[in-house]
Amino acid sequence: MTTASAPGKIILFGEHAVVSGAIALGGAIDLRASVSVQDRPGSIVVTSDDLMLRGFSLDLNSGLLSSPDAAYATRYVSAVLQEFDAHDVEVRIKSSLPASAGLGSSAAIVVAAVMAISRHQESSLSLKEIAALSFRLEKQVQDGLASPTDTALATYGGYLKISSQILPLDLPPLELVVGYTGVPHNTRSEVEKVQKLKKRYPDLFDHIFQAIGSISLRAAPLIADQNGSELGELMNINELVYACRGAGGALGAKITGAGGGGCMIAIPGPSGKETLMTAIRQAGGWPFAAKMGQEGVRLEREE
The missing domain is CATH 3.30.230.10 (Ribosomal Protein S5; domain 2)
Structure with missing residues (x-):
């Protein structure tokens, strides 16, 4: 095997x-x-x-x-x-x-x-x-x-x-809390929606994507410095995210992936992961901890 x-x-x-x-x-x-x-x-x-x-x-x-x-x-x-x-x-x-x-x-x-x-x-x-x-x-x-x-x-x-x-x-590992909405998303559908809007408003979306690219560049040194507060400021918010930033005390939170369901991510604040995970549960999500910066594909067994 x-x-x-x-x-x-x-x-x-x-x-x-x-x-x-x-x-x-x-x-x-x-x-x-x-x-x-x-x-x-x-x-x-x-x-x-x-x-x-x-x-x-x-x-x-x-x-x-x-x-x-x-x-x-x-x-x-x-x-x-x-x-x-x-x-x-x-x-x-x-x-x-x-x-x-x-x-x-x-x-x-x-x-x-x-x-x-x-x-x-x-x-x-x-x-x-x-x-x-x-x-x-x-x-x-x-x-x-x-x-x-x-x-x-x-x-x-x-x-x-x-x-x-x-x-x-x-970059060093980054600890996050993930909240799964329980609603599966369709990557193809969500990408197509964005691409259709881009075709209708090409100049606007060029600026939007340039801004997103700038945010990505700014995020790397913040991870290196373990600056969760400023990294959190770069994140967007949505419904499940409100719970994390309110009762959950997250430093920042956003949807990850294509959107239309799926998961949100949050950086735990001083109150810690458990408070954040409780807030996600109370908002109807399924929380779990995750650590970024981990090992890629590996051979587990060969015989």
Whole structure:
């Protein structure tokens, strides 16, 4: 059996702007997805026993997708299996990342699958090759609407500054509290909404994206200085965020990812993480702690 795991991600700033070439700042987090592959003669089977994916077992030879969760998970794994012409295998997915929540769950799965399946097929890829292939496959599955941000963070880990180039940043870990709204978002739909508005108001959006890029650049030294107060000032606010900045005492909070549901993130204030997590629960969200700047894809087991 060969097992690889890859981290989810949080984008601090620049989610929509990066699609149009502006700068985004993101980091890998300590929630991961793992993919295990082993020989299984006569079939190609993908299984999950993880609560986030609600559990399923699927024989890809039948071509049947039993649920939206099965479809979500298997589209990416199927693309990797086809890329390496892998047959007679069983693939098992485990994930601590909620699906469609803006935390890079699909990228974590595809990156972990690329490493695990390629190694099982006795093909050793460099991190650069894993990142490039994973981005191509994620873009293929998402009908061309994807940025390299999520797959790059899942591959390399740490922090990355993303624009026309992807540059690693040497920054210390940053502790956050994440609040999941429980409402899955559709990245493609949200990106399309922004792109339509950009076409209608190109000059306005050029200025907006430039401003977002400037915020991303300003954020990096604040993380380096562990300046949570000023970093919090750069964050936007929305409904669940109000609870965090009020009763929760957050230094700053914002939606992460494409929006339209998914997750918000907050920097804990002097009252600490537990107060913040309680405020999120009371506002109807699902809170959990996350640490940015974590390790990228890694081989967990090979035998």
